[in-house]
Amino acid sequence: MIRIHEFDGADEPGLDRELRAALSVLDPESRDPNYWLRFRWWVMSGAAGELARRRQAVSLTVGDVLESWARALLPTAALVAAVASMLLLRAEEPSNDFQPLVVEELLLSEVGGGVVPIDASALTFAAEIF
Amino acid sequence: MNTSEMPSDGELVRRARKGEELAFGMLVRRYQRPAYAVALGVTGRHEDAEDAAQESFLVALDRLDECRSPERFGGWLMTIVRNRSKNLVRRESLRETDELPLGARSRVPTPDRVTEAAELRGLLREALQGLPEVQRQVVLLHDLEGWKHREIAERLDLPCGTVRSHLHFARKALRAALRAVPGMPDLMRVAQ
Numbered sequence: 006m007i008r009i010h011e012f013d014g015a016d017e018p019g020l021d022r023e024l025r026a027a028l029s030v031l032d033p034e035s036r037d038p039n040y041w042l043r044f045r046w047w048v049m050s051g052a053a054g055e056l057a058r059r060r061q062a063v064s065l066t067v068g069d070v071l072e073s074w075a076r077a078l079l080p081t082a083a084l085v086a087a088v089a090s091m092l093l094l095r096a097e098e099p100s101n102d103f104q105p106l107v108v109e110e111l112l113l114s115e116v117g118g119g120v121v122p123i124d125a126s127a128l129t130f131a132a133e134i135f
Numbered sequence: 136m137n138t139s140e141m142p143s144d145g146e147l148v149r150r151a152r153k154g155e156e157l158a159f160g161m162l163v164r165r166y167q168r169p170a171y172a173v174a175l176g177v178t179g180r181h182e183d184a185e186d187a188a189q190e191s192f193l194v195a196l197d198r199l200d201e202c203r204s205p206e207r208f209g210g211w212l213m214t215i216v217r218n219r220s221k222n223l224v225r226r227e228s229l230r231e232t233d234e235l236p237l238g239a240r241s242r243v244p245t246p247d248r249v250t251e252a253a254e255l256r257g258l259l260r261e262a263l264q265g266l267p268e269v270q271r272q273v274v275l276l277h278d279l280e281g282w283k284h285r286e287i288a289e290r291l292d293l294p295c296g297t298v299r300s301h302l303h304f305a306r307k308a309l310r311a312a313l314r315a316v317p318g319m320p321d322l323m324r325v326a327q
Contacts, residue, residue, distance in 0.1 A: 027259060030252050031175065044189065048163050
C-alpha cells in the first residue's frame with residue numbers, strides 16, 4: 006500500500022520516497038544508462054558552430070581588429086612620414102642660386118639701356134604744372 | 136568535487152559567451168535534467184520533452200548575450216524551456232488534431248508496455264496529465280530532480296509558499312491517482 010505523507014507545512018518537507026521511486030521511471034536514464042551522455046553529445050554537436058563563432062569573435066576583438074587597423078594605418082603613416090621627411094630635407098638644403106639683393110639693385114637690374122636725357126622744354130612744362 | 140570549487144553559473148555563462156566549450160558543457164550537464172523535467176511537465180511526452188529541452192540549450196546559447204543576470208542562468212533557461220515546450224505542444228496539436236488523447240494513447244499496447252516499469256510510466260504520465268502544468272513542473276523538479284523549494288521558486292519565478300502549495304496538491308493528486316490503480320504496490324516495487 007502506498008504510504009500517505011500529508012503536507013506538514015514545514016519549510017522543506019522531505020522527499021516522498023515512494024512517490025520519488027515511482028517518478029524515477031520517468032527519468033530516461035532508467036531505460037538507457039547512457040541517455041544523458043547522448044543528450045549532452047547531441048546538444049554539444051548542435052552548439053559547436055555557435056561556440057566556434059564566439060571564439061572567433063573574441064579573437065577578432067583583440068588581434069584581428071588591431072591588425073586590420075594596422076593594415077590601413079601603417080602604409081598611410083609611412084607615406085606621410087616619407088613626404089614630411091622629403092619636405093624637411095628640401096627645406097634644410099642651402100640653395101646655390103640664392104643671392105641677396107638690395108632694393109636698388111633689384112630696381113636697376115631690370116632697367117635696360119642708358120639714361121634718358123632731360124631737355125629744357127620738359128623742365129619748363131614740369132615747372133608750369135607744379 | 137566540493138560545491139565551493141564548482142564554478143558558478145555566472146562564471147560559466149561568461150566563459151561560454153567567449154565560446155568555451157567546457158563551460159557550456161558544464162551548464163548543459165548541470166541543467167539537462169531540470170530542463171527535461173520542466174519540458175516533460177509541459178508536453179507530457181518523452182519525445183517532445185527531449186526535443187524541447189535540447190533545442191532550449193541551443194536557443195540559450197544563441198541568446199546568451201541577452202541573459203542579463205548570468206548568476207540566474209537557471210531561471211532564464213527554464214523560461215526558454217517552458218516557452219519552447221508550449222510552442223511544441225501548440226504545433227503538435229495543430230498537426231495532429233485527430234490523434235488519440237494522451238490517456239487513450241497510453242492504453243494502447245506497445246513494445247514499451249511489456250514490462251511493469253513501462254506500465255507504471257504510462258500510469259504516471261496519465262496521472263501527471265491530470266495536474267495543472269505548474270504543479271507538474273514543481274513535483275517533477277522536487278521529487279524527480281531533487282530541487283529545493285527555494286531553487287524551484289527562483290527558477291520558475293514563483294513565491295516559495297506557492298511552490299510548497301503546488302507540491303502539496305500535486306503529490307496528493309498523484310498519490311490518489313496511483314492508489315486507485317489495482318496492483319499498484321507491485322508496480323512501486325518495480326520502480327524501487
